Amino acid sequence: MSILINKDTKVIVQGITGRDGAFHTSKMKDYGTNIVGGISPGKGGSDVGGIPVFNTVGEAVKATNAEASVIFVPAPFAADAILEASFAGVGLVICITEGIPVQDMIKVTPILKQNGTKLIGANCPGLITPGECLIGILPSMIFTPGNIGFISRSGTLTYEVVNMLTEAGLGQTTCVGIGGDPVSGLYYRDLLEMFENDPATEAVVLIGEIGGDAEEQAAQYIKVHMKKPVVAFIAGQSAPAGKRMGHAGAIISSGSGTAEEKIKAFTAAGVPVAKEPGEIPGLVKQKLGL
Amino acid sequence: MSILINKDTKVIVQGITGRDGAFHTSKMKDYGTNIVGGISPGKGGSDVGGIPVFNTVGEAVKATNAEASVIFVPAPFAADAILEASFAGVGLVICITEGIPVQDMIKVTPILKQNGTKLIGANCPGLITPGECLIGILPSMIFTPGNIGFISRSGTLTYEVVNMLTEAGLGQTTCVGIGGDPVSGLYYRDLLEMFENDPATEAVVLIGEIGGDAEEQAAQYIKVHMKKPVVAFIAGQSAPAGKRMGHAGAIISSGSGTAEEKIKAFTAAGVPVAKEPGEIPGLVKQKLGL
Amino acid sequence: MKIHEYQARNLFKKYGIPVPDGVVCHSIEDVREKIPNDDKLRVIKAQVHVGGRGKAGGVKLARTREEAIEKAGQILGMDIKGLTVEKVLVAEAVDIEKEFYVGLINDRNSKSVTLMASAEGGVDIEEVAKTSPEKIIKLSIDPTLGLMDWQARKIALQLMNDPAQIRQAASILSKLYKLYIETDASLAEINPLVLTPDKRVLAIDGKMNFDDNALFRQSEVLAMREVTPDEQKEIDASEKGLSYIKLNGNIGCMVNGAGLAMATMDMIKLYGGEPANFLDIGGSSNPQKVIDAMNILLSDTSVKAVMINIFGGITRCDDVARGLVAALKSIHTDMPIVVRLSGTNSREGLEIIKEFGLPTVSTMSEAAKKAIQLSKRKV
């Protein structure tokens, strides 16, 4: 079992004819991901490495019953691509694009909620259910099937830690990179709930960062709702506090957002927080009694 | 019985301290309408003829449990007043104001739907359940309780016909002026359904006008769903066709909107259409077997 | 409120919608000054607030500067459906590979702004709508979300094939919607939107109307207002609180309320007469309004009789009658007038009118019949 995606998930690629889109589509296909189509307006009817290309997401969904879409279109057009997928009835949208204006993401948020669309990212590496389905730009070779759920805001730090887990014999059910943008789709809390309900997942590794209160909310959720063990790491403990956003930034965060606060919240929720990434596999094994 | 309002309906007045607002508030109160408050930003805490004034609709609803609000604020601010009432949880909003920009009403429409707010108007005389509750600017003396439901787009034509009905001994359950603006709240169809479900209403008089397809939709509804007799009149049979809106107007209406079409639709639905207002009471009596 | 094609073009340009080069000229001298001496093909178009100018000879092609001057001279001063042509647009004629129709309108049925587009653009678009409605693409736009880019693209994809053209067309649709919303338009049309052999997408002809109710917040739009004499009369009336539309009959109508005014006109027609106007004086007994309204009716030389039809609601009929009498006393005219009062205190009101010496009746049908009869007596 896994969360969000598995070997049957039908995936389409928005921006399949672009450089990154084409490259990662072939990588995903090689991994075994069930890529059923791509979108490139005006190029409908053609194909990219055997994958049929459609003019609109609507047409693609109609023809393929796609359930997930991964977005590689440039930042100025990415929010619109998310909306197109959402209004076409795609249930899970993964937006890889980085550099999307924050207002665009703020505008998109309530519409996705209304349409019942789950968004991962933007500015994220995607997600993977090892051995079954990879959606995004994750380096597939470091992942291995197992019983650990994994959630992270960052890219290479994810790879770093997953690699350690794999080397320590701790395979993964699903690994999700939720993206580092200020406003993004699914947050830790949403994914923790899915992992808690996934029979195959026995523990969760959560990699957080400074800024926002998503980690604090996650800690609160774990405290109240989770039975499965969680191990956390927070990046940015040494980052200077200087880059704050006027009075408003100080007022709205009112103390939260620092690594200190986040570590405190996790500790209070009974979640061990690794001092450095290298400690994570050991903490997980401890929690699992291995 | 009646539709939408009765003697218990708690009503607030938005724009109670304005000239028209104050005048018609006193008229409504004299009629026996249960006016529980008024809104005038910055004048909260004062009163108008014994009616408490609040700063916001939210405060008024909290203090009075108002269920209906009637709006007398000037056109540039009227759409916002409708939204304020809607977001404060007022279930029925009657907007008397005329001259509201169409785009404002278009913007308001889906929000009201989402919030579950019923709107009458704008640019309407309001509604009355004779002997119980009057909301708006209708001349109360021409109405009398009875068993006729009444819906009209126009003001004085409503009075003209209601007066005839009353003089002919045909009292009314509820009379609703839905307003003549291109985009407004409740349409004939919505009200016909309410009258059909109102045990006290035995027949409905519907006064239509040229333009739009609300009458055609009403005819369709009557044909399929209504058991109670309906009598109609369409104003504007002699109006010149010249004032059309470019090609787009012709395309979108594609033939509908003329008095001829509307009369045809009603006739096909078994609804007698009066040639002149004077015929209406006779047609109603005939239908009721009086 | 309507604007001219050249004004719509200016708005298009402001919003980045591509149009062919062109200038507006008020006289032959103007054309002489503004048009360079080359042999570009140009089109000279009458700028009047009325449709069908093409069939009326208000649109002509010119191959040279001299021809442009000559053709402009033919069009300037021309009468099109009663309006004198005072301006022409002299625009570069472009080669056309394909013509499209694009329009936005406030649609009362769907309670939204509706976008319409067709790959069968040009003068026969209404015929297309009637005979092949499936060739008209319609999209009702969610006002809180606006026209989303993917929607504009989806429509462009149904008009064109090449990705670059699709992008151009989608961008034009988005810009037209933005223009529409930001100016409180009630209609915006590009017909035709064309594809040129060199693959440009251009707006060849544009039409825009605006919501009169929103002019208070659209000063730039209001500044473009140009009115015909008939419209001026309507505007003057509206400034006096009266709603007036001139028609072609001979029976002047003065009514309180728009619906009742329409029903009054219907009644006149029903009994064989022709209403000279629509005139709604609104709801008050203010004598000044009656005086203003009467002056408007009397200034229309085709009016042979006047029917005053008032329903007394909150304002009682006796008050209305006193106002009427006060007003009529101050106006000296031999115009036949019939007064009908109904509603609250109508009996008292009719008594007051009768005393003043005017014919009174108590139903609309009687009033209409009487007015028609009176109009025939007057030569």
Add this chain to the structure above:
Amino acid sequence: MKIHEYQARNLFKKYGIPVPDGVVCHSIEDVREKIPNDDKLRVIKAQVHVGGRGKAGGVKLARTREEAIEKAGQILGMDIKGLTVEKVLVAEAVDIEKEFYVGLINDRNSKSVTLMASAEGGVDIEEVAKTSPEKIIKLSIDPTLGLMDWQARKIALQLMNDPAQIRQAASILSKLYKLYIETDASLAEINPLVLTPDKRVLAIDGKMNFDDNALFRQSEVLAMREVTPDEQKEIDASEKGLSYIKLNGNIGCMVNGAGLAMATMDMIKLYGGEPANFLDIGGSSNPQKVIDAMNILLSDTSVKAVMINIFGGITRCDDVARGLVAALKSIHTDMPIVVRLSGTNSREGLEIIKEFGLPTVSTMSEAAKKAIQLSKRKV
């Protein structure tokens, strides 16, 4: 991206938010030229991209023109937190009856633009937020509906009492929101918003930041950009595809990926070192990026050792190593460097680096310890 107070004022004026009269001056001569000889009370304010200028002496009152010139002279050229004051705003000082705080910010927690307001405005607003959070009104704005007028009014009602002032304040809130959205701001503050004894509501001080990701569609905002030398370094880096932030330590970091870069800095600190920077070179083995990154690190004279931390994902470590070697060969420096490679083909990669002659390690902690050790050797 940040702008100066005077630039925020200009935007306020453009959107109809009232501000006191004022001019920006670049020199004493400028003040002399622009300030009339009257005895209006004026305030001279340093225009620098840093907070706390009041406490640093960058804000002074002047009662006369002469005094204004004198005070401007004192402030111009002043050093505030390492930045030289090159401009002053000379603004009319207004009498203040009451001070308010108003701010808009992109709130990542509510995923919306959040409006904050308080009747306790002024310099101590953060203290108010901490000690009496109930005195800060917060409103999360629905992005599809925007800030509705009734919402702005509701907030104004909590700040003021008089209907006319409420209208002014509500209108300022609506305009600030419009400005915020239309310019892709990430922060907009008026602090203080004041009520004057003659009942005007004015924005006395304004602060705005903008979303860097949206600058591609905000040319007017971009034109206001003015950067400090440190920021210039960050911008130059970003144009080369590098994300760089200067810090105060002495260990230069070069990492692929922002999260890993942060974790690297944490690691250095954990073992007693101080990172000199945040530097994310992104994901590719392109030697040019490494050369550019290295040049940035070497230009920082406080850097005593460099730690290169690369995780090979889709780009394999052996490719990355070859790129690193190619880059390092072209740079001549005696800077101590430690390289850590991990991920796909890390063994092969480390072998290549070792052959080149640099110390290599395979874990982050080792790398950090080694870099700290190397930094101490270099004087």
